[in-house]
Amino acid sequence: MTTAWLDAAAADGLRAALRNKTVERSRPAEAGIAASVGSGPAYALVLAGVSLAFGGVSALDGISLTVRRGEICSIIGPNGAGKSSLINVVSGLYAADRGTINLLGKRVDKVRASHLARLGVARTFQNLALFGGLSVRDNVASGLVHKRRSNVFSQVLGLPGTAAENRRIRERAAETIDFLGLSAHGDQLVATLPYGLQKRVELARALVADPALLLLDEPMAGMTATEKSEMAGFVRAARAHHDLTVVLIEHDIGVVMGLSDHVVVLDYGRKIADGTPAAVRADPAVIRAYIGSTDGVGGEGI
């Protein structure tokens, strides 16, 4: 699956631009991460000193972190640690009070949610954010809405360009629906699907635009163990098929450790650990944050 089906030239141009100018400039202060191989920027996401407060309550306190391209990075932490706030800042739903954000090699002072898709960033939401009145097919196709060029008149009058555009988008959506094993449900209204499938539709809507960075806010919340491992399989497969970086929030430590290349731990809006799953798991600060003592944290579902 490639981006060739629509404005491939534009995508190539963007990639080339990113490759040329940003790798050096955006190299983060934190050392210890080997430079990425291949084309494009080495880092999909770099935050430096990002802070966010609601009134007097600090949600994020000077968060700096670096997500390498192609990596699956999990953000974990107790409830209220600031995980969702972090994703919301990166996707432009909240504006950070301080700090800088570098998205896909591009320094953005304030991310604008309405431009997110065009930047190559897609996200899902903690509580399902699907369009209940649309079919699975239309929900997934809506992830490509930013690629449409036709206007309402040509759509209603059925002018030639529109049909071709509709066909391309329908085909691309069908590919993604297939990829996520949703083909049997294409015409169903999304509101009638069980919860686990709805979560999958939301992932499909995010993946359909072939994003470079995928933000998943608790993609496995409320799922059974089987559904979780299925979902983890889809995330892994998506990364393998696309040139994709994934940042996800997850509570299930077992899933996180198995899926991630990189784990960031937040507590009370501060970053308390950052590293490989094994390193984070052994970190005394993490253990303290989770259970208040240094007795093991091997179990699931913390």
Next chain:
Amino acid sequence: MSVHALPLPLSGTLDRRRFAWPAALLVVAYFVVPLVATSYLLEAILLPFLALSLAALGLNLLTGYCGQLSLGSAAFMAAGAFAAYNFNLRIDGLPLPVTLVLAGLTAAAVGTVFGLPSLRLKGFYLAVSTLAAQFFVQWALTKFGWFSNDNPSGVIDAPKLLVAGLAFDTATGRYLLALTVVAIVTALTVRLVNSPTGRNFIAVRDNETAARVIGVPVLRTKLLAFAISSFIIGVAGVLWAFTYLRTVEPAGFNLDRSFQILFIIIIGGLATIRGAFIGAAFFVVFPLILSRAGSFAFGGLFDSGVLDMSQRIVIGALIILLLILEPRGISALFDRVAARLGRLRGRP
């Protein structure tokens, strides 16, 4: 529009079934009704039904599909009606179809301006802000004589209805004219709600934040919904003034009318095309049936005032009952009955 690209073998039959009912209704409406209908049926039932259906269709785009609550429908009807009157009066020889389009565009402009608060306000707050349109338009049309060509009471009269040299001033002619306008606008609306723009409307309604994040131009989509909706409601206003009442004043487009149109789509079924028609039929026909039944049963006992009041009580009670039984309106009730009949027929 999508038949050729859908390789489903079923799509042809599905589409045929979907369009069978509207096609049959159109055939009856064009060829049977004009032959058999009395002028009472045309003037007192079908003409208001057509105009109200169209207005409800317009509001359903905005409220049902795009989720923006509006109480300004009557204002947009008035904008359309008075715009058509003035275009017709002040531009010599302007063809009626062009007048209709210009009136729709005027209403769309008014609707877009009063839709601006939707960029910040939601739900009931937006509804209250659309009241501004309701009061402002009615005030302006009464205050400035120019709009009614300096008629002392702000009344406008319908001009002669000529299309391509043919007069449509008889009851049947006005009916055919209104029917044609409604049919064309409805066909275009069906295409709109099934188009990507129509899906954007639904996306904005169902989850505005998600819509924004995936790149739906939320603000533009809302204003577009206001514009298209007001265009249609404006054209409905022209039908109301030119084909049904023939003589209207600004007070005829008051808040009661706006509420009526809102209730039509709630009772008929939000976010359905046929809901607008079913709801309008309910509102036009039901009072007549009740009043006939009432005067038949109690004509000797009560005067017409009492009958009128009791009629309202009965309609109100029925509305409450209906919405408890089926909150998604009569349209969904039809679906349920059809599904049950289908199951019965499927059983050996």
